[in-house]
Structures are given as C-alpha cells and as structure tokens.
Amino acid sequence: VARRTKIPATKYPVERFTLENGLRVVLTPDRSAPVVGVAVVYDVGIRSEPEGRTGFAHLFEHLMFQGSANLEKLAHFRHVQGAGGTFNGSTHLDYTDYFEVLPAGALERALFLEADRMRGPRLTEENLLNQIDVVKEEIRVNVLNRPYGGFPWLKLPPVMFSTFPNAHDGYGSFGDLDSATVEDAQAFFDRYYAAGNATLAVAGDFDVAKATEMIRRHFGDVAARPAPELPDFDEPDLDAERRDSYTDRLAPLPGVAAGWRVPDPIGDFAAYLPYVVLAEVLTDGEASRLVDRLVQRDRAVTSIGGYVGFMGDEFQVRNPTALLLQAHMPPGGDADKVLRTVDEELERLVTDGLTAGELERTQARIATHLLRETDAVLGRALPMAVLELQRGNPGLLNELPKLVSEVTEEQIVTAAAALRPDNRATVEVLPGAAA
Amino acid sequence: MSATTLPDLIPDAKLKLPRQAERTLPGGLTVIAVRRPAVPLVELRLRVPFSRAALPRATLLSQSLFTGTGTMSSVDIAAELQAVGGGLSAGLDPDWLVVTGNALSSGLDRVLEILAAVLTDPAYPNAEVATERDRLIDHLQVAQSQPAHLARTALLKRMYGRHPYAVQTPEPEQVRAVRPGQLRTLHADRVRPDGAVLVLVGDINVDKAIDAAEKALGSWTGPAHQETMPPAPPLQAGPLHLVDRPGSVQSSLRMALPATTRTEPDYAALQLANLVFGGYFSSRWVENMREDKGYTYGPHTSIEHFLAGSALLVSAEVATEVTGPSLLETLYELGRIASLPPSEEELEQARRYALGTLRLGMSTQAGLAGLASMYASFGLRLDYLSDHSAALAVATREQVAEVAARYLAPSRAVTVVLGDAEKVEAPLAALTPVERGTA
Numbered sequence: 001v002a003r004r005t006k007i008p009a010t011k012y013p014v015e016r017f018t019l020e021n022g023l024r025v026v027l028t029p030d031r032s033a034p035v036v037g038v039a040v041v042y043d044v045g046i047r048s049e050p051e052g053r054t055g056f057a058h059l060f061e062h063l064m065f066q067g068s069a070n071l072e073k074l075a076h077f078r079h080v081q082g083a084g085g086t087f088n089g090s091t092h093l094d095y096t097d098y099f100e101v102l103p104a105g106a107l108e109r110a111l112f113l114e115a116d117r118m119r120g121p122r123l124t125e126e127n128l129l130n131q132i133d134v135v136k137e138e139i140r141v142n143v144l145n146r147p148y149g150g151f152p153w154l155k156l157p158p159v160m161f162s163t164f165p166n167a168h169d170g171y172g173s174f175g176d177l178d179s180a181t182v183e184d185a186q187a188f189f190d191r192y193y194a195a196g197n198a199t200l201a202v203a204g205d206f207d208v209a210k211a212t213e214m215i216r217r218h219f220g221d222v223a224a225r226p227a228p229e230l231p232d233f234d235e236p237d238l239d240a241e242r243r244d245s246y247t248d249r250l251a252p253l254p255g256v257a258a259g260w261r262v263p264d265p266i267g268d269f270a271a272y273l274p275y276v277v278l279a280e281v282l283t284d285g286e287a288s289r290l291v292d293r294l295v296q297r298d299r300a301v302t303s304i305g306g307y308v309g310f311m312g313d314e315f316q317v318r319n320p321t322a323l324l325l326q327a328h329m330p331p332g333g334d335a336d337k338v339l340r341t342v343d344e345e346l347e348r349l350v351t352d353g354l355t356a357g358e359l360e361r362t363q364a365r366i367a368t369h370l371l372r373e374t375d376a377v378l379g380r381a382l383p384m385a386v387l388e389l390q391r392g393n394p395g396l397l398n399e400l401p402k403l404v405s406e407v408t409e410e411q412i413v414t415a416a417a418a419l420r421p422d423n424r425a426t427v428e429v430l431p432g433a434a435a
Numbered sequence: 436m437s438a439t440t441l442p443d444l445i446p447d448a449k450l451k452l453p454r455q456a457e458r459t460l461p462g463g464l465t466v467i468a469v470r471r472p473a474v475p476l477v478e479l480r481l482r483v484p485f486s487r488a489a490l491p492r493a494t495l496l497s498q499s500l501f502t503g504t505g506t507m508s509s510v511d512i513a514a515e516l517q518a519v520g521g522g523l524s525a526g527l528d529p530d531w532l533v534v535t536g537n538a539l540s541s542g543l544d545r546v547l548e549i550l551a552a553v554l555t556d557p558a559y560p561n562a563e564v565a566t567e568r569d570r571l572i573d574h575l576q577v578a579q580s581q582p583a584h585l586a587r588t589a590l591l592k593r594m595y596g597r598h599p600y601a602v603q604t605p606e607p608e609q610v611r612a613v614r615p616g617q618l619r620t621l622h623a624d625r626v627r628p629d630g631a632v633l634v635l636v637g638d639i640n641v642d643k644a645i646d647a648a649e650k651a652l653g654s655w656t657g658p659a660h661q662e663t664m665p666p667a668p669p670l671q672a673g674p675l676h677l678v679d680r681p682g683s684v685q686s687s688l689r690m691a692l693p694a695t696t697r698t699e700p701d702y703a704a705l706q707l708a709n710l711v712f713g714g715y716f717s718s719r720w721v722e723n724m725r726e727d728k729g730y731t732y733g734p735h736t737s738i739e740h741f742l743a744g745s746a747l748l749v750s751a752e753v754a755t756e757v758t759g760p761s762l763l764e765t766l767y768e769l770g771r772i773a774s775l776p777p778s779e780e781e782l783e784q785a786r787r788y789a790l791g792t793l794r795l796g797m798s799t800q801a802g803l804a805g806l807a808s809m810y811a812s813f814g815l816r817l818d819y820l821s822d823h824s825a826a827l828a829v830a831t832r833e834q835v836a837e838v839a840a841r842y843l844a845p846s847r848a849v850t851v852v853l854g855d856a857e858k859v860e861a862p863l864a865a866l867t868p869v870e871r872g873t874a
Contacts (some may be wrong), residue, residue: 005518005539005541005542006541008475008539010474030473032471032472032473033471033473033794033798033799034447034448034798035794035795035798069439070439070440070441073726074717074722074726077717078717078784079441081715081716081717081784081787081788082717082783082784082787082788083444083787083791084447084788084791084792084794084795085788085791085792086792086795087716101795102791102795103444103447103794103795104445104447105444105445105446105447106444106445108442109441109442109444111442112438112441112442115438129729130726130727130729131729132729133729133730134725134726134729134731134732135732137685137730137731137752137753137754138732138733140685140732140752140754141685141752144684145582145684145685145752146581146582146583147580147581148577217438218438249682250580251577251580252576252577252580253573284517285513285516285517285522286501286509286510286512286513287511287513287514287517292510295566295570296509296510296563296566299566299569302570302573302574303570328573328577330573357514357518360518361514361517361518362517364517364518364519364539365517365520365521365522367520368476368520368521368522368538371474371475371539372474372476372537372800372801374474375473375474375476375799375800375801376798376802377798433580
C-alpha cells in the first residue's frame with residue numbers, strides 16, 4: 001500500500017468588493033517578493049464573436065493596446081516597460097484578459113493604464129489596418145507556416161460541435177479579418193467591455209487599504225453601462241462518433257486528437273473535477289496509463305498528452321467543453337489502432353479500477369503543478385480574476401489542491417466509463433511533407 | 436473626477452537577496468540552497484559539465500537518463516517521483532547536461548535519493564533506450580520541418596564555422612546509429628560530480644537541504660573529465676545567406692552580432708543598447724517593424740551566452756512579400772543605434788525595464804532556481820544580481836553609444852534568411868550581396 005503524501009494548501013488572503021459601476025475587484029496581498037500583478041478580465045471571448053467576424057475577439061484585444069483617452073498609441077507599452085514591468089493580453093473561448101507584472105512601486109501606474117482603456121480605446125482606421133497585419137503575421141507564425149499549426153485547438157472544435165460559437169476558428173479567416181471595421185470595434189466595445197462585465201484582480205506586495213483607495217480613484221468614475229446577458233452556448237452531446245482528417249503540407253508525421261464532452265465546469269463542478277484528474281491519470285508522465293502502454297510498450301505513438309479545455313485552461317472555461325487526448329505517431333502510424341488501444345485502456349480502467357497508489361501519486365503531482373503556478377503574482381491575479389468573473393469565488397484557487405486530492409477512485413471510474421467511441425470526436429493529421 | 440495624468444512611480448526598495456547556503460562536497464559537486472518559502476515546493480536544477488561530448492550520444496543520453504537504474508524501471512522512477520509530487524527531466528546544451536525538476540518540499544529527500552540512483556547506478560536498458568532513440572528521431576524530423584529550427588541551424592553554422600558550437604542538434608541518421616552500450620560508457624566517463632552544480636530553491640531550511648543533498652549524493656564520485664571548449668571564433672560578416680524554403684508564407688530573418696560576457700565592464704551598457712535597439716517591445720526596431728509597419732508579430736533580440744562566447748541575436752518572422760523592406764528597416768535601426776547616441780528618455784526607459792524585470796525574475800522559486808543555476812554555470816552567484824543592478828544604474832549615455840557603435844554596427848552582422856528564395860532573393864539582393872545556401 002502506497003504511503004499517502006499530505007497535500008498542502010496555500011492560504012492567500014482574498015478581499016472582494018464591487019464598485020458602483022459594477023466592476024468586481026479581488027485583492028490578494030502577499031509580501032514575499034516586491035512585485036505586483038494586475039489583471040483585468042472581460043466576460044467576452046471567441047464564442048461571442050459574430051458570424052462573418054471570426055477572429056474578431058482576438059483582433060479587438062490587439063486594439064485595446066492602441067491608445068485610449070489619455071494615452072497615445074505606444075504609450076501603454078512604454079509606461080509599463082518604463083516602470084520595469086511586463087504586459088500582455090490573451091483571448092480565450094469565454095473571456096479576454098489584460099495584465100501587467102511590475103515592481104511594487106508601479107501599482108498605481110498599472111491601475112491608471114487599465115482604467116484609461118476601460119473608458120474606451122482610441123479606435124482609428126490606421127491602427128485597425130496595422131493590427132490586422134500584425135494578427136495575420138501571428139496566424140502565419142502559429143498556424144500557417146509551421147507543422148501541426150492549430151492542432152488540435154482549432155482543428156477539433158469544428159468536428160465536435162455544430163453551432164457557430166463553439167465550432168468556428170477563433171484565430172479567424174483572413175477574409176473576415178480584412179472586413180472588420182472601426183464601427184464593428186466600437187460596437188463590440190460598447191456591448192461587451194462594460195465595467196459590470198469585467199473583474200480586476202491585484203496580487204502581490206501592496207497594502208489593501210491603499211490599493212482600495214487607488215482603485216476607487218482610478219476606476220470609480222468609469223461610466224456604468226449595462227452588462228450583456230450571459231449567453232448559453234450549450235448544444236447536445238454527440239449521439240454518434242464524428243471523425244475528420246486533413247492533410248498538413250508541412251507535417252512529416254501523422255497525428256491524431258480525440259475529444260469527449262465533459263460535465264458543466266461551473267454548473268456541476270463536482271462531476272467535472274474527476275475528468276481533470278482522469279486526464280492526468282491517463283497521460284501525466286512515464287508512469288501514466290496511456291504513456292506506459294502506447295509510448296513504451298506498443299511504441300504506437302511518439303508522445304501523447306491529455307487535458308481538459310481546448311486551451312488547457314480547465315478551471316477557466318465554461319460549458320460546453322471537452323477532455324482531449326492528442327498524440328503524435330511514428331512514420332506510418334495508425335490512428336485507428338491508437339484509438340482502439342485508448343478504448344481498451346479505458347475499458348480496463350473501468351473493469352479493474354486503479355492500481356495501488358496510482359490515484360494518490362497523480363493527485364500529488366497535480367497539487368505541485370497547481371501550487372507552482374500560484375508562486376508567481378500573475379499566477380494568482382489572473383486565475384482569481386477569472387474565478388471571480390465566472391464563479392464569484394476567487395478563493396477557489398486556494399482550495400483546488402485539496403479538492404483534487406478528494407476525488408475518489410469511484411469518480412475516476414465513472415468518468416472513464418463516459419469516454420466511449422460513440423460519443424467521441426476525432427481529427428487526424430495526415431502528413432503532407434516527406435519525413 | 437477621473438485621473439488623467441500618469442501616476443508617479445514609488446522608488447524601488449534596495450534589492451534584497453534571499454537566504455542561501457553553499458557547500459562543495461568531497462566528490463566535487465557544489466550544492467547551492469536558496470530559501471523562498473512562498474509555496475510548499477522545492478525546485479531542483481543540476482548542471483553537469485558536458486562540453487565536447489559526442490552530440491548524437493549526448494543528446495540521446497539526455498533523453499534516456501531516466502529510463503532505469505539497477506533497481507528501478509522507468510515507470511518505477513516516474514511513479515516514485517509522482518508520489519511526492521515530483522518530476523525530473525533532462526536536457527542538453529553545448530556546455531552542460533541539465534536536470535530540471537520540482538516536488539512538494541516534503542519530498543525533497545526522496546527526490547534526491549532517486550536522482551542519486553539515476554546518477555550512480557544507471558542501467559540504460561536496451562528496450563527503453565531503443566524506444567527513446569525512435570522518439571528522438573521522430574522529434575528531430577518534426578524539428579526539421581519547423582522554420583525556427585532550420586533558421587537557427589543555418590545561423591549557428593555561419594556564426595561558428597568549425598567550432599563545436601556550430602552544430603547543436605544531431606542528424607536523425609546519427610542518432611539511429613547510437614547503441615545503449617555507448618550511453619553507459621558516456622555516462623561513466625562524463626556524468627561526474629566534479630564541476631557539477633546542484634541548485635535547490637524553495638520552502639526549505641537551506642542548511643538541512645544541503646545536508647540532505649550530501650547524504651544522498653555523497654556516493655556520487657569519480658574523477659573529472661577534463662575538457663575545455665576553445666574560445667568561439669569572432670563572427671565573420673559576409674554576404675546574406677539565403678536558405679530556400681519553397682512555398683514559405685513567411686521569411687525567417689536572423690542576424691548575429693558580437694557581444695560581451697556578463698562579467699566584462701561593457702556588459703551593462705551593451706544590455707541597455709540592445710534594449711533600446713530591439714530587446715523589448717518598446718524598442719525602436721519592434722515599434723517600427725510591428726507597430727508602424729505591421730511586417731511582423733513577435734520580433735525580438737537577445738544576448739545569448741555560452742561558456743566560450745556570447746552573441747547578440749536578432750530574430751523576426753516576416754511576411755514573404757515584405758522580406759526586403761524588413762531587412763531595410765533592420766539595417767536602418769542597427770545603423771541608427773551604431774551611429775547616433777540614444778536620447779536620455781530612451782535610455783532611462785530601458786534602464787528601468789532592465790532593473791525592474793531583474794526583480795520580477797527573482798520573484799518566484801522557479802525564477803530564482805533558473806537564475807542561480809545559470810549564473811553558477813558561469814562561476815557567478817546570486818549576488819551578481821546586485822552587482823549587475825549597480826552597473827545598470829550608472830551606465831551613461833556616452834557608454835551606451837560607444838558600445839552600440841562597436842557591437843551593433845550592421846557591417847558586423849552575420850545574416851541568414853530562410854524563405855521562398857524565388858520570391859525574396861531579388862528584393863534582398865537590392866540591399867546587400869546574397870549567397871544561396873543550405874540549412
């Protein structure tokens with residue numbers, strides 16, 4: 001019988017309040033390093049962009065860096081970096097985030113910068129055309145000019161889902177990007193970028209009372225505008241297997257990805273969490289079931305990974321989402337054989353259960369991954385901003401290692417039993433380049 | 436009343452180094468322990484000198500290091516590590532074999548025991564090594580279809596000529612010929628404690644952590660394998676080296692320029708000159724190429740240090756149709772920084788960025804572990820952060836201009852472009868002599 005390692009927990013304090021304009025604020029002070037992280041998250045993502053405007057949520061994220069009421073183009077970047085900080089933003093299926101990490105003495109500057117663009121970006125034709133060019137180069141680097149570009153996060157959703165919000169390409173077609181207008185951008189801002197549709201989180205080395213005062217000073221008079229109603233993007237689960245394949249002209253070796261729908265990550269968290277653990281039982285490290293079987297014993301794949309959420313953001317995604325497996329195969333690899341073996345291993349798990357210590361060691365490793373991310377101020381500010389936005393519960397970040405450690409073998413078996421061939425969506429990459 | 440003016444910065448407190456301890460064990464392994472108790476974890480980095488080891492064997496050894504010991508299989512090793520929330524992996528650079536890992540801090544003793552078994556009692560089982568060999572070959576084939584890899588391969592050849600740094604990844608066919616017995620021999624010859632550095636950072640008592648390392652790794656012994664890397668040759672500027680990648684929708688533009696090591700007096704000024712030119716988003720080159728022209732998404736420059744030489748690398752993926760204009764802007768910005776001093780404002784902004792990001796880099800266990808291990812590989816310690824901060828704080832505009840003239844002059848650049856030669860050769864040749872070459 002394996003020794004059980006005690007799973008430790010973090011105790012990051014959490015202060016929450018809401019401004020009169022509806023902006024929800026989370027403060028999580030920690031004075032162990034003289035740095036702060038600031039995150040602003042808006043409740044709009046790829047799933048909300050209109051038909052004919054694929055890629056628009058991401059393009060708009062770029063436009064939020066192009067100047068605002070008191071800031072010329074380039075000023076945002078220069079003010080953050082000239083304070084010794086770094087910045088970025090990213091567009092997800094359900095939200096868009098903007099963030100800075102800075103030396104502690106630059107906190108008020110970051111708050112000023114975020115508040116200024118929350119009042120409205122400077123939307124000009126020139127900046128729009130410039131950023132359409134930049135976004136096209138981003139898509140070329142990450143998708144078009146490299147092997148396995150967009151695999152599987154852009155390639156599996158159209159196989160798995162039937163509705164536009166869930167199925168479409170979130171990076172966008174060049175045609176749709178080219179037809180975007182300044183008016184589209186203004187309408188998108190007006191509809192989705194209301195203070196009441198956003199959260200602000202600050203983590204790190206600051207005094208709560210002083211930070212609260214600064215936040216009121218900078219964000220307090222951002223106009224209140226109605227937040228849009230939260231859309232429901234649910235669609236029926238698959239009633240039969242779906243499959244597709246495509247040729248990647250740059251890929252020298254075949255690949256395959258499969259996905260299964262999972263319970264609602266927010267509405268039914270207790271049923272969802274076992275799938276997060278199952279993904280690791282199946283694929284985390286050389287001792288995991290699928291790596292041991294497919295990589296080491298059968299040599300049917302070169303690598304295999306498993307995770308929940310198309311962007312790997314399992315605690316920051318709404319329904320519908322999926323558990324995904326993705327594998328790269330050696331020359332001549334057989335995707336059908338790989339899928340049959342996955343089915344066989346899932347069946348074995350359901351029939352025989354887990355081996356001694358298998359669940360405990362996987363839970364310990366997940367705890368390390370979770371704790372490790374929270375060591376960085378941004379690893380607290382960003383997830384807490386999203387957890388506040390989606391669940392009203394930023395403190396969940398402290399509880400995740402313990403909740404993961406409480407998942408039972410029975411729950412893992414139940415989750416594994418739900419991953420069947422007849423509710424699976426699969427996409428194969430066929431190699432178009434000579435190996 | 437909304438705030439319309441930029442709030443002032445509150446000046447940084449004095450740089451504070453974390454508590455640390457160091458001991459060199461009788462076998463020659465140096466152990467450095469650093470305390471940052473923020474989360475109950477420990478980060479581990481081990482560097483073992485590996486200069487001039489035969490590349491195909493060394494690469495496969497790094498891939499196979501955890502395949503088995505006298506008493507544990509690869510699955511046993513992985514499962515035992517997981518049980519304490521741990522994981523270890525290995526990699527290779529031209530100077531070092533590097534082991535990277537982490538675990539719950541309560542598992543430190545166990546991780547060190549497993550690491551010791553891997554170092555002192557390796558098995559390299561035939562079947563597991565054969566699997567890792569096949570995986571590595573597949574991985575190398577995929578790398579050879581990636582433009583970033585092909586461009587770097589071509590640039591290294593042009594930079595280093597006959598020096599060992601010229602080739603940093605093996606050919607698939609070379610790896611295919613490696614046998615498990617050769618890995619056992621290489622391990623016995625080169626995986627030795629003398630000159631190796633182990634860094635432990637996290638929620639630990641630094642003295643007890645070093646005791647634990649001594650207890651676990653005291654049995655790791657054996658004479659050092661003396662290898663010295665010859666100094667890297669000076670860069671030889673020449674025609675732009677154009678590597679054809681038919682159908683490529685982007686061109687990979689790469690340049691190498693000379694640079695100094697971290698300990699030379701010019702280094703702080705060179706780092707600032709690099710920042711003003713292209714080393715961060717708010718640099719001249721990035722603002723020009725991306726935010727003004729829209730030619731590229733993520734252009735960047737950096738100073739790369741190996742034990743036997745340093746270089747400043749310039750890198751951008753640009754649309755095929757603007758490859759010529761992209762080279763034009765790059766040559767212009769290099770010429771400008773090499774010929775004219777930066778403004779005071781540009782310099783102060785770069786200085787604050789350098790000083791601030793240095794603090795950000797020290798703010799996590801993983802960041803500290805990476806810094807401590809990397810500095811130790813050059814014979815430096817974390818107090819270098821204080822010395823370097825002081826040097827950054829006082830570098831003058833004149834020093835930055837003088838260094839830029841010497842190191843960032845476009846006439847000194849080694850340039851490689853990987854792209855659709857049929858489309859980009861003529862526009863490039865309008866600006867500089869071009870020779871066709873291979874990756």
